[in-house]
Amino acid sequence: MRDFLTKKITDIQPSGIRKFFDIVSEQPDAISLGVGEPDFDTPSHMTQEGVRSIQEGRTFYTANAGLIELREKISDYLLFRNKVNYDPKTEIVVTVGGSEAIDIALRTFVDPGDEVIIPQPSFVCYEPITQIVGGTPVTIDLKAENQFMLTxxxxxxxxxxxxxxxxxxxxxxxxxxxxxxxxxxxIADVVKKHDLLVITDEIYAELVYDEPFTSIAELPGMRERTIVINGFSKGFAMTGWRLGFMAGPEMFMEQLLKLHQYTIMAAPTASQYAALAGLKNNWQETVEPMRLSYEERRNYLHHALEKMGLTCYKAKGAFYLFPQISQFGLSSEEFALRLLDEEKLAVVPGSAFGKSGEGFIRLSYAYSIYELKEAIQRLERFVTRLK
Structure with missing residues (x-):
C-alpha cells in the first residue's frame, strides 16, 4: 500500500508539536503551557454576528476573495497597522486561516529547485511545505544573543x-x-540587492510589547516585493473560526486567488461576518485588553524564569517565552518528556521549531496567572532536582 503514497509526502516528518501533544493527551492530569492559542473567548459581538449570519440564512458562498465589505475593512486595518494601502478589490484575499495563505503563497511562487530562506526557530510549516512544492529550504540559525533577530x-x-x-x-x-x-x-536592503520576494507572516502583529510593530512591507521599495499574511486567530481570539488574509501587488494576488479558487473556493461565510464585526467600530478596543493581559503574564513568567536561573530572552511579541535548558545536559525533547513525566507539566521542545531550537523549550503564557503560578512551581521543583 505504501507504493500509492508519494515520496515527497512520506519523507516529510510529522509536526514536532503534534507528536509531543499526542503524548500529552495521554496524561489528562497534566498542566499545559504548550498550546499556541488565546485562552480568551472570541469577543461576544463577533460571535453574535457569526451566529446571526447563520440564523438569517447568510450561508452562501461569498466571492472567492471574500466578502467585499470585509476586504474593505482589512484594507483599512492594513493602512492603520502597516501603513500600506491595498486595493480591497484586487490586492486582498481572505483565506482559511493564515495556514492556507502560507501554503498557497509557497505553491504560487516556488518552482522546483528554488531556494526559500527560512530563519529558525520558526513556525513548523514553512520548511515542509517548501519541500512538498519542490523547493529547497535554506535555514538560518537565529541566535538568542541577537534577540532572535535576523541580521x-x-x-x-x-x-x-x-x-x-x-x-x-x-x-x-x-x-x-x-x-x-x-x-x-x-534586511530590506539585502532583499532588494538580491531581488528576493518576501513572505511576511504577521499573525501576531496585534500582540507586541515595549515597541511598535513594523511591517517590512511599509519600507521603501518593499511593497511591490512582499506578500503580507495575517489573520484573526491570535489578535481576535478566533483560532477555531479559521480565518486569515493575504495582501500584495495585484499581479501576484491574481495568481494566488486562482489557486485559492481551485482548492478552497471561499473562506467560511459565518467566520467572515464575525471578523467583519470585529473590524468595525474601534477594533483596537477589542484587542487591547487581551494584549495588556498577555503583557502582564509575560512579565510575571519572565521574572519567575530568571529568578530560578533560566536564561530567557524577554519576548517583545506573541505569547511565548523560549528559555534555555541546554545547561542541564538534556536534549529539549528529553527535558520536556521528563518534565511531563515527573511534574505533569507540558511544554514544547525547542527542537520542534528547527535544529536551532535545540537547547530551548517553548512556554506559552496564553493561560491564567493562576495556571502560570502552578506551572512555575512544578518547573522550579524539576529544575532544582536537575541542578
Missing amino acids: PEELEGVLTEKSKILILSYPNNPTGGTMDREALIK
Whole structure:
C-alpha cells in the first residue's frame, strides 16, 4: 500500500508539536503551557454576528476573495497597522486561516529547485511545505544573543543564484522575538540587492510589547516585493473560526486567488461576518485588553524564569517565552518528556521549531496567572532536582 503514497509526502516528518501533544493527551492530569492559542473567548459581538449570519440564512458562498465589505475593512486595518494601502478589490484575499495563505503563497511562487530562506526557530510549516512544492529550504540559525533577530550578514551568508524567497515571521513563534524598523531596513536592503520576494507572516502583529510593530512591507521599495499574511486567530481570539488574509501587488494576488479558487473556493461565510464585526467600530478596543493581559503574564513568567536561573530572552511579541535548558545536559525533547513525566507539566521542545531550537523549550503564557503560578512551581521543583 505504501507504493500509492508519494515520496515527497512520506519523507516529510510529522509536526514536532503534534507528536509531543499526542503524548500529552495521554496524561489528562497534566498542566499545559504548550498550546499556541488565546485562552480568551472570541469577543461576544463577533460571535453574535457569526451566529446571526447563520440564523438569517447568510450561508452562501461569498466571492472567492471574500466578502467585499470585509476586504474593505482589512484594507483599512492594513493602512492603520502597516501603513500600506491595498486595493480591497484586487490586492486582498481572505483565506482559511493564515495556514492556507502560507501554503498557497509557497505553491504560487516556488518552482522546483528554488531556494526559500527560512530563519529558525520558526513556525513548523514553512520548511515542509517548501519541500512538498519542490523547493529547497535554506535555514538560518537565529541566535538568542541577537534577540532572535535576523541580521543582514546572516542573510547574505546563505544567498545563492537560486535564492528566491525570504520568509519572515515576526513577532515570532516560538521565541517571541520581533524585528524593529532599523533592523528591517537592513534586511530590506539585502532583499532588494538580491531581488528576493518576501513572505511576511504577521499573525501576531496585534500582540507586541515595549515597541511598535513594523511591517517590512511599509519600507521603501518593499511593497511591490512582499506578500503580507495575517489573520484573526491570535489578535481576535478566533483560532477555531479559521480565518486569515493575504495582501500584495495585484499581479501576484491574481495568481494566488486562482489557486485559492481551485482548492478552497471561499473562506467560511459565518467566520467572515464575525471578523467583519470585529473590524468595525474601534477594533483596537477589542484587542487591547487581551494584549495588556498577555503583557502582564509575560512579565510575571519572565521574572519567575530568571529568578530560578533560566536564561530567557524577554519576548517583545506573541505569547511565548523560549528559555534555555541546554545547561542541564538534556536534549529539549528529553527535558520536556521528563518534565511531563515527573511534574505533569507540558511544554514544547525547542527542537520542534528547527535544529536551532535545540537547547530551548517553548512556554506559552496564553493561560491564567493562576495556571502560570502552578506551572512555575512544578518547573522550579524539576529544575532544582536537575541542578
